[in-house]
Amino acid sequence: MYSLSRILRRSGRYNFAASSFGAVSKLEIASGDKVRTFKSSGLIYNKCQGLIRLYSTRDVFSRFFGIQNLSSVADAKDKGDEEQREEELCKPEDALGVTGDVTEGADDDSLFESGIGSDVDASKKRARSELFESIAAYKSVKHVLEVWVKEGKDLSQAEVSLAIHNLRKRRSYDMCLQLWEWLAANTQFEFTEANYASQLDLVAKVHSFGKAEIFLKDIPQSFRGEVVYRTLLANCVLKSHVNKAEDIFNKMRELKFPTSVFACNQLLLLYSKHNRRKIADVLLLMEKENIKPSRATYQFLINSKGLAGDITGMEKIVETMKEEGIELDPELQASLAMYYIRAGLKERAEEVMKEIEGKGLKQTPWVCRSLLPLYADIGDIENVRRLSRFVDQNLRYDNCIAAIKAWGKLKEIEEAEAVFERLVEKYKIFPMLSYFALMEIYTENKMLAKGKDLVKRMGNAGIKIGPSTWHALVKLYIKAGEVGKAELILERATKDNKMRPLFISYMAILEEYAKRGDVHNTEKVFMKMKRASYAAQLMQYETVILAYLNSKTPAYGMNERMKSDNVFPNKTLAAKLAQVDPFKKTPVSVLLDE
Numbered sequence: 001m002y003s004l005s006r007i008l009r010r011s012g013r014y015n016f017a018a019s020s021f022g023a024v025s026k027l028e029i030a031s032g033d034k035v036r037t038f039k040s041s042g043l044i045y046n047k048c049q050g051l052i053r054l055y056s057t058r059d060v061f062s063r064f065f066g067i068q069n070l071s072s073v074a075d076a077k078d079k080g081d082e083e084q085r086e087e088e089l090c091k092p093e094d095a096l097g098v099t100g101d102v103t104e105g106a107d108d109d110s111l112f113e114s115g116i117g118s119d120v121d122a123s124k125k126r127a128r129s130e131l132f133e134s135i136a137a138y139k140s141v142k143h144v145l146e147v148w149v150k151e152g153k154d155l156s157q158a159e160v161s162l163a164i165h166n167l168r169k170r171r172s173y174d175m176c177l178q179l180w181e182w183l184a185a186n187t188q189f190e191f192t193e194a195n196y197a198s199q200l201d202l203v204a205k206v207h208s209f210g211k212a213e214i215f216l217k218d219i220p221q222s223f224r225g226e227v228v229y230r231t232l233l234a235n236c237v238l239k240s241h242v243n244k245a246e247d248i249f250n251k252m253r254e255l256k257f258p259t260s261v262f263a264c265n266q267l268l269l270l271y272s273k274h275n276r277r278k279i280a281d282v283l284l285l286m287e288k289e290n291i292k293p294s295r296a297t298y299q300f301l302i303n304s305k306g307l308a309g310d311i312t313g314m315e316k317i318v319e320t321m322k323e324e325g326i327e328l329d330p331e332l333q334a335s336l337a338m339y340y341i342r343a344g345l346k347e348r349a350e351e352v353m354k355e356i357e358g359k360g361l362k363q364t365p366w367v368c369r370s371l372l373p374l375y376a377d378i379g380d381i382e383n384v385r386r387l388s389r390f391v392d393q394n395l396r397y398d399n400c401i402a403a404i405k406a407w408g409k410l411k412e413i414e415e416a417e418a419v420f421e422r423l424v425e426k427y428k429i430f431p432m433l434s435y436f437a438l439m440e441i442y443t444e445n446k447m448l449a450k451g452k453d454l455v456k457r458m459g460n461a462g463i464k465i466g467p468s469t470w471h472a473l474v475k476l477y478i479k480a481g482e483v484g485k486a487e488l489i490l491e492r493a494t495k496d497n498k499m500r501p502l503f504i505s506y507m508a509i510l511e512e513y514a515k516r517g518d519v520h521n522t523e524k525v526f527m528k529m530k531r532a533s534y535a536a537q538l539m540q541y542e543t544v545i546l547a548y549l550n551s552k553t554p555a556y557g558m559n560e561r562m563k564s565d566n567v568f569p570n571k572t573l574a575a576k577l578a579q580v581d582p583f584k585k586t587p588v589s590v591l592l593d594e
Contacts, residue, residue: 131155132163136170141178145186155187164198177202193223197231204235209244226257230266237266242274259285261294268300279304295326302332306339314339330356334370341377349378361390369402376406384410388419395426401437408441416441432463439472443479451476465493471505483512487525500532507543514543517550536565538573545576554582 130153134144148155160183167176180199183189196219204212212235219228229252236245249263264286271278286293298321305314318328318336328336333356340349353374356367368387375383384406391399400423407416420438435458442451455473459465470493477486487509490501506529513522526544530536541562548555558577562569569577 129159129162129166131159132166135163135167135175135179141175142182145179145182149187155183155189157190157192160189161195173202173205177206191223193225193227196223197227200228201231201235204232204239209235209239209241226252226260229255229257230260230262233263233266237270240270240273242270245270259289259291261286261291261297264291265294265296265300268297272300272304293324295332298326299332299335302335302339306335306342309343311339311343311345330364330367330370334374337374338377341374346378349374361387361394365390365394365396365399368396368399372399372402372406373409376409379410381410381412388415391419392422395423397423397433401434404434404437404441408437408444411445413441413445413447436468436472439476443472443476446480448476448480448482467493467499467502467505471502471508474501474505474508478508478512483509483516486512487521490528494532503529503534506532506534507540510540510543511546514547514550517547517552519547519551519553522547536562536567538567538570541565541567541569542573542576545573545580548580549576553580555580556582 131144131148134148135141138144145155160179164176164179167173167179177199180195180202184191200212200215200219203215212232216224216228216232229248233245233248233252236248245266249267252263253259264282267282268279271282285291286297298317301317302314305311305317314336322328333352337349337352337356340346340352353371356371358364358367361368368391372384372387372391375387384403388403388407391403400419403419404416407413407419416438420434423434435454439451439454442448442454451473455465455469458469470489473489474486477483477489490505490509493499494501506525510522510525510529513525522544526536526540529540541558545555545558548558555577558580559569
């Protein structure tokens with residue numbers, strides 16, 4: 001383990017740059033009789049990519065730490081109907097692959113269950129749940145449960161947990177929470193710690209992290225164990241609450257919970273986005289407490305080196321991982337190939353890609369989802385075509401999505417559309433994840449008419465249009481240069497609808513207006529976010545101030561506004577505030593005493 005932190009710190013090319021957002025906080029890590037205190041700052045601002053990077057792009061590390069499934073910036077109830085039949089499209093042979101039912105964007109909580117705790121036995125995850133099927137049919141948790149109890153049907157731990165598992169897979173988080181709350185209020189159901197952890201996670205998803213903190217206090221003391229605190233920590237990390245995450249981690253140590261690799265991985269994820277200098281400190285803690293790194297830890301380190309362009313360091317991490325007895329699976333190999341491509345090492349990438357394909361596609365059909373984007377990245381249209389032919393002959397949902405994206409990268413729009421149509425033809429439904437993949441292609445290529453037609457087709461298919469679809473349209477219009485129409489979409493969508501738009505939809509519009517120096521519309525969208533119950537955050541004020549800077553307009557009362565929203569500027573934001581301060585002193589004004 002010592003070699004890991006040494007390898008990480010020895011790299012002069014690894015970016016441990018100080019961050020520019022956030023207040024200073026502390027993480028206290030006990031070592032023997034001593035307590036080491038580390039300071040932490042906030043978010044790193046990527047000037048090249050802008051603020052949108054902080055909230056719209058799935059962080060490259062998050063999918064390996066199991067927390068993208070632990071919270072959502074959207075109302076949970078916004079998502080279930082749009083993807084209700086996705087599971088039918090995932091083939092059982094995935095069980096022979098790397099991580100089971102993996103389709104990008106799927107939320108089956110398998111990582112939640114492995115990292116946090118679950119009462120659902122892995123062998124029963126595909127079992128039929130009569131309770132779930134009834135809820136899905138009636139779309140009313142209360143009605144189904146009342147009838148269920150009246151008829152004397154089984155409400156055992158196994159049946160309830162399986163229903164919760166299936167509802168989670170469809171992102172029907174609101175229904176999950178209703179189920180738990182009804183059981184608590186109307187039955188003698190014996191809750192376990194895993195049940196309470198699940199409920200706490202759902203409160204964070206459906207309501208807010210603050211509500212989850214309040215719910216923690218309502219959990220009986222005897223059930224406030226490590227699993228519950230892990231869940232709270234993971235949600236806190238996902239919400240980017242640096243100080244609170246460190247407080248929760250320290251609280252877990254204060255309560256004498258064993259420091260788990262899961263908790264350490266959460267800190268690694270947190271600091272990858274907020275304070276890279278502290279990554280080495282977490283690794284040192286793992287060494288001192290003899291915490292064996294998991295596959296996720298190694299994946300994190302591989303990504304860290306790969307993103308920094310440190311190929312030698314990345315390869316040393318792989319060597320260390322192999323020495324620890326962890327084999328390179330196709331997903332890890334795909335990551336290596338991706339970083340070789342980024343470093344311009346095409347031949348080495350191709351060698352890894354041949355290893356991924358192994359003995360042949362028939363034995364491991366799931367590797368197509370990794371290989372297709374890689375071949376597209378190096379512009380190898382012949383291999384993309386070869387793999388696509390195999391996908392056509394052996395239609396698997398995840399592979400089809402990969403094929404659509406690969407053809408999109410190569411600007412072969414008609415090929416991408418053909419894969420989509422074959423998927424629709426086979427399953428006789430409108431496949432949502434592949435729809436979003438195709439929509440992304442139309443957005444990147446500014447194909448506004450085709451994007452609109454695709455949404456109309458979705459509506460004609462009887463599929464409920466929700467926040468995810470609104471967001472796709474918002475991106476489409478913004479890319480086409482029509483930000484006003486993007487804003488109009490959200491106005492129309494929310495006028496007679498109980499669902500609220502995604503946070504990232506508002507932010508995309510907010511940032512676009514700010515880039516244009518359109519102070520009036522930036523402020524208008526800022527207020528709409530507040531009315532939609534999205535609390536003002538540092539990133540929103542950063543964007544609003546950018547609008548004033550770009551328009552060269554003074555911002556009156558900005559400090560007072562931020563203070564009233566309990567938002568406090570860091571050093572970088574303070575400097576920008578000074579630039580838009582209408583009462584700022586200049587060398588000339590000082591001389592003239594103006």
